[in-house]
Amino acid sequence: SQQGEEDPQALSIQEGENATMNCSYKTSINNLQWYRQNSGRGLVHLILIRSNEREKHSGRLRVTLDTSKKSSSLLITASRAADTASYFCATDRDGNYQLIWGAGTKLIIKP
Amino acid sequence: NAGVMQNPRHLVRRRGQEARLRCSPMKGHSHVYWYRQLPEEGLKFMVYLQKENIIDESGMPKERFSAEFPKEGPSILRIQQVVRGDSAAYFCASSPRKTNPTEAFFGQGTRLTVV
Numbered sequence: 001s002q003q004g005e006e007d008p009q010a011l012s013i014q015e016g017e018n019a020t021m022n023c024s025y026k027t028s029i030n031n032l033q034w035y036r037q038n039s040g041r042g043l044v045h046l047i048l049i050r051s052n053e054r055e056k057h058s059g060r061l062r063v064t065l066d067t068s069k070k071s072s073s074l075l076i077t078a079s080r081a082a083d084t085a086s087y088f089c090a091t092d093r094d095g096n097y098q099l100i101w102g103a104g105t106k107l108i109i110k111p
Numbered sequence: 112n113a114g115v116m117q118n119p120r121h122l123v124r125r126r127g128q129e130a131r132l133r134c135s136p137m138k139g140h141s142h143v144y145w146y147r148q149l150p151e152e153g154l155k156f157m158v159y160l161q162k163e164n165i166i167d168e169s170g171m172p173k174e175r176f177s178a179e180f181p182k183e184g185p186s187i188l189r190i191q192q193v194v195r196g197d198s199a200a201y202f203c204a205s206s207p208r209k210t211n212p213t214e215a216f217f218g219q220g221t222r223l224t225v226v
Contacts, residue, residue: 040222041219041220042202042217042218042219042220043202043217043220045217088153088154090153090154097142097144097159097167097206098144098156098159098167098170099144099146099154099156099204099215100156101146101153101154101155102153103151103152103153104151104152104153
């Protein structure tokens with residue numbers, strides 16, 4: 001069954017604005033990761049947050065994790081045209097090597 | 112240290128032909144995972160292999176699909192008698208050990224188009 005569900009499915013904002021994407025999951029997790037995928041390209045690992053962490057920063061990225069609500073958010077501040085891509089969350093459970101992926105949020109940054 | 116290498120990057124096959132996708136893991140990695148991404152969807156686990164062993168193929172279709180990871184050489188995902196529904200991006204990831212998939216590194220993927 002699908003573990004991660006991102007919303008919104010698509011998001012279009014002006015350059016310079018902040019973009020927030022959400023991910024919800026069903027079972028308990030060990031870690032949650034966010035990846036970026038440019039159209040028709042490979043996957044770029046953005047950030048990993050462990051189940052005992054609540055917030056993590058990396059440059060213009062801020063990830064939060066709420067295990068009580070089984071949800072995570074990815075915030076991209078001061079968006080740029082180059083941030084246009086699909087963003088996926090992926091979770092793993094303790095002792096299970098599979099990564100479970102959501103369907104992604106398609107982000108479009110308008111110049 | 113080169114990353115996970117997949118080839119070809121793009122593959123076009125006619126219906127009924129065979130597709131062979133290759134994945135060379137990172138140096139020192141003996142665990143390989145294959146994922147499939149259908150258009151506009153997230154990745155779905157297919158199979159997990161160690162050298163010469165299939166550990167978990169629960170995500171792989173029962174027919175026409177097979178995978179191997181020989182002692183020497185790359186891991187191969189083989190799709191026989193391809194159909195249009197096999198058109199997808201196939202990603203390979205490798206890790207140095209079984210546990211902790213956070214250590215898995217992904218290749219650039221092979222985009223299979225069945226015409």
